[in-house]
């Protein structure tokens with residue numbers, strides 16, 4: 298099928314290149330010409346495992362093209378995906394200005410039947426808003442449908458998630474559009490959830506907010522575990538065997554971050570408020586999350602008897618492993634807290650040092666974990682990158698001022714570390 302993608306950010310690039318991999322003819326369009334030039338040369342604009350190969354294969358097989366021409370992309374495509382950002386505005390609501398701009402641009406170029414698909418995470422009702430904008434801005438009427446098709450990709454495993462989805466959600470009342478969307482996704486053999494567009498939009502917010510609730514729930518449990526001497530890892534394991542609960546998203550830690558959970562929880566609270574419902578449960582989820590980040594700073598402060606003039610080695614900056622994304626990263630928030638308490642910080646992340654420098658220029662960045670820990674009063678693990686699990690902590694002990702670790706991701710072995718003379722503290726264990 299001929300597919301156009303408008304907006305070559307994270308979602309657009311993964312969606313476009315994977316649809317090309319499935320045999321479709323895909324054009325990914327964006328107004329950022331520099332980005333388009335890079336991608337046409339096969340140079341990646343984001344760090345995402347496996348994406349490089351998929352993009353290069355698409356370019357080589359000419360199933361994938363990048364363009365800065367929105368108009369011709371719309372003209373050549375039967376299915377057009379809107380994949381632009383929806384940042385939070387001051388009230389927490391998703392800002393739709395990019396979606397609306399793109400809708401107007403699409404309207405101007407429709408000359409035959411098209412399906413316009415909203416992949417961006419948008420408030421309930423946006424599909425209808427896009428429908429109206431297109432209707433109003435079309436120079437001559439042509440038949441078209443607007444469909445909601447939320448994405449469930451996780452950064453760090455987005456290609457894998459796209460190719461093996463748990464489900465595909467299609468929100469539309471048009472049988473013609475549903476038929477085309479079903480045909481597009483048929484090779485993935487995933488369960489299809491066909492719904493009205495409002496329900497499809499709600500599925501996305503409800504899913505992310507529910508997962509965020511799981512994380513805040515287990516973080517709250519971890520704090521009680523700390524108080525009563527229980528081990529949250531064992532608790533999560535025991536809970537997870539219950540099929541109704543499941544094992545996933547029960548890792549206690551420094552709180553959730555990233556470009557989605559915090560933004561989508563805030564947006565759903567706002568959607569609820571606007572609809573006349575006070576979503577106290579989700580407000581609590583956000584409160585627990587903020588408190589969890591602050592708690593990590595207090596934990597380290599207590600362990601060291603104060604943070605003033607202490608040198609802290611911070612390992613990990615991204616909001617989770619296998620991504621260079623530091624948006625709303627608990628690591629950044631915790632480091633800011635450490636600085637506020639008078640500590641100095643030496644940080645290392647396998648791929649995010651450069652991104653972090655832009656928003657946190659006041660700390661020192663090291664080229665590897667061993668350099669970061671040298672001479673430190675305490676080590677704080679902030680992202681559970683695999684390479685931190687394999688560090689030689691015997692060697693590290695010889696170079697630190699004080700063998701002390703706060704493992705906010707529970708990714709190290711407490712027994713081994715304590716046996717080799719470290720003061721170790723995790724979260725809820």
Ligand code: UGA
Pocket residue numbers: 418448449450451452453505508512545546547548549550551552553554555556557558616617
């Ligand atoms: C999330 C959803 O998982 C995707 O399904 C969704 O498509 C995406 O948002 C989106 O809306 O675009 P992502 O933000 O990439 O994906 O990250 P997650 O893997 O969900 O992790 C979110 C945060 O929760 C991270 O900070 C992570 O460290 C934290 N987390 C996750 C925990 O603290 N504990 C857990 O057990 C799981």
